[in-house]
Amino acid sequence: KQEVTQIPAALSVPEGENLVLNCSFTDSAIYNLQWFRQDPGKGLTSLLLIQSSQREQTSGRLNASLDKSSGRSTLYIAASQPGDSATYLCAVSSKTSGSRLTFGEGTQLTVNP
Amino acid sequence: EPEVTQTPSHQVTQMGQEVILRCVPISNHLYFYWYRQILGQKVEFLVSFYNNEISEKSEIFDDQFSVERPDGSNFTLKIRSTKLEDSAMYFCASMVWVGTDTQYFGPGTRLTVL
Numbered sequence: 001k002q003e004v005t006q007i008p009a010a011l012s013v014p015e016g017e018n019l020v021l022n023c024s025f026t027d028s029a030i031y032n033l034q035w036f037r038q039d040p041g042k043g044l045t046s047l048l049l050i051q052s053s054q055r056e057q058t059s060g061r062l063n064a065s066l067d068k069s070s071g072r073s074t075l076y077i078a079a080s081q082p083g084d085s086a087t088y089l090c091a092v093s094s095k096t097s098g099s100r101l102t103f104g105e106g107t108q109l110t111v112n113p
Numbered sequence: 114e115p116e117v118t119q120t121p122s123h124q125v126t127q128m129g130q131e132v133i134l135r136c137v138p139i140s141n142h143l144y145f146y147w148y149r150q151i152l153g154q155k156v157e158f159l160v161s162f163y164n165n166e167i168s169e170k171s172e173i174f175d176d177q178f179s180v181e182r183p184d185g186s187n188f189t190l191k192i193r194s195t196k197l198e199d200s201a202m203y204f205c206a207s208m209v210w211v212g213t214d215t216q217y218f219g220p221g222t223r224l225t226v227l
Binding site: 031034036041042043044045046049089091093097098099100101102103104105106 | 144146148155156157158161168169171204206208211214215216217218219220221223
C-alpha cells in the first residue's frame with residue numbers, strides 16, 4: 001500500500017529565501033507525482049505534475065524533482081514571497097492503486113514579510 | 114480556463130439525514146473522483162468513476178455512500194444516514210486520461226453534520 005510522507009510539517013521563512021519541501025513515497029511503481037497548493041479552507045490547486053519518466057518540472061519560481069528509485073521528490077521555491085504562504089501537498093498516482101491519488105500530510109509554509 | 118465546480122460550498126445537516134453533493138467536472142474529462150479531508154487530516158480517496166461505473170473505491174466508501182452521473186454533466190456523491198464523523202471537506206476531481214494527466218480539483222463542499 002502506497003504511503004506518502006512530507007517533511008517538514010511546518011516551515012517559517014523570511015521573504016526572499018529559497019526553500020525546499022520534501023516528499024517521500026514507499027512504492028516506486030508510480031504513474032506520476034503532483035504537487036498541490038491548498039489555502040486555508042480552500043480547494044487544491046495543482047502546481048506541477050511530474051511523470052514517472054521525468055526527472056523534474058519547472059513553473060516560474062517552482063521546480064519539482066523526482067527520484068523514483070529512491071522514492072523522493074522535492075519542491076524548490078525560489079525567492080519566496082508572502083503570497084506563497086499556504087499548505088503544500090504532495091500526491092502520488094501508483095500503478096498498483098489504479099488512478100487514485102495518495103496524499104501526504106502537507107507542509108504548512110509561512111513566508112514572513 | 115475550464116474548471117471543476119461543486120455545489121453547495123457548505124452543507125449543514127442533522128445526523129441521520131441524507132445529503133447529495135454535486136460536482137460538474139471539466140467537460141472533456143473521462144475520469145471522476147471524490148476525495149475527502151477531515152479537518153487537520155490528509156486528503157483521502159473515496160471513489161473513482163469511469164464509463165458510468167465505479168472503477169475503484171476505498172475502504173471508506175461503504176454502503177452509506179453512492180455516486181451517480183445522472184446526466185452528461187453532473188457527478189454526485191450521496192451520503193445516506195449521515196454520521197458526525199462524516200463532517201469533512203469533500204472534493205471532486207476529474208481527469209482526461211489515466212496515467213498521464215493532472216487531476217483537477219474543485220473548490221470543495223464543506224459538510225457539517227450536527
